[in-house]
Amino acid sequence: MNILCTGNERQKNFLSIVKKIKIIVEDLKFNFFLDEDIIVDEFSVKSHSFNKLNKSNYIINLVISVGGDGSLLSAIQKMSSNQIPILGIHNGNLGFLNQTNIECFKQSLIEIVDKQIPINQYDLISASVYSPNGDTKYEMFGFNDIVINHGNLLRIIKLQLFENDKLLNDYSCDGVIFSTPFGSTAYSLSAGGPIVSPDIDSIIITPISSHSLSSRSIVLSNNSKIKVIFKSEQNNINIVSDGQNHNKLDFRDSVLINKSKIKAKIISIDNNSDYYSKLRNKIGW
Structure with a gap:
């Protein structure tokens, strides 16, 4: 499996979260790539372009967005017509769309690979x-x-x-x-x-x-x-x-x-989550 990580590198803790994701992905014997638009000098990592999602030797199977809702929306925009399943890891302010955090990421990834977690498609x-x-x-x-x-x-x-x-x-x-x-x-x-x-x-x-x-x-x-x-x-x-x-x-x-x-393909960790409780908790409805 080839996994591409993207997000907002200006956010606090972004780099440390990406490092943890890289370790987890490679421990599971998957290939880790970082969005080439993100400049990271602290560690060696292979980069990948969103413009070549299905046009390279490494076809991307999963996109991970680290940040808030804006980061996930940006990833959807970057994928254009090549919509690939995307998992949002919350590291922002609102997190209405993001479904998990770094502490739960490894188990979530295992369940995604085992197809225990649904991929929801949205118009x-x-x-x-x-x-x-x-x-x-x-x-x-x-x-x-x-x-x-x-x-x-x-x-x-x-x-x-x-x-x-x-x-x-x-x-x-x-x-x-x-x-x-x-x-x-x-x-x-x-x-x-x-x-x-x-x-x-x-x-x-x-x-x-x-x-x-x-x-x-x-x-x-x-x-x-x-x-x-x-x-x-x-x-x-x-x-x-x-x-x-x-x-x-x-x-x-x-x-x-x-x-x-x-259609956007967003991975829902908790498919039974209550939409209205999200409204109350996230935006104070």
Whole structure:
């Protein structure tokens, strides 16, 4: 088995945790690799690129993310269309998505190899950006959310949303958040959106600081195709996925938001854990 470790090297105890992971992995006769974007001078270790997950002599079987939720989201983004099972080791502040800690890692790894622990697959949300002539400019995806906003904090953005080619609403606001149920407890929640249980297949649309008192969040089926067009000439329009990947939009572009064909594969150590107790314990619900 080939295991790739990634995470946030700026966090406290990151290096000591990685060293422990390396020892455990190699004691079990597996191959250990470190994300090549992480600079570690303290010990010798083989590096591996996320861009070559399935294109090298060492095909990666498992990704380990050390840090908080942001580190795990970053790893999902780096894997792009090559989603590999990922295990989060908590070393951050929130840890809503991460499932284990370094003390339990060895036993967890043994159970993963023995297939005693399930790998849960979760729908991602995608954004396809089209030029005025209909050509695809680029695509993005998110585990939590995709956000369209104005780069200038002093200006609002004016846009129209269509669901399955029917007008949904006009918005004048600072931006719009399109989130998955998991993302409903992230940025969308801060903007006044609802908490949506992960077992409800949905896309949540939440306007940010809307100029209309009647503009509120709406929950749609994740089979919906949501089209975004801009109502006026505007500059500095941003589109962001999971707070990680940023791109610019032209006001003449259109954006299609829908369920991605890509699924994230997250290893759940405690598959019977209570989602609502997590809400209470992690975010003070």
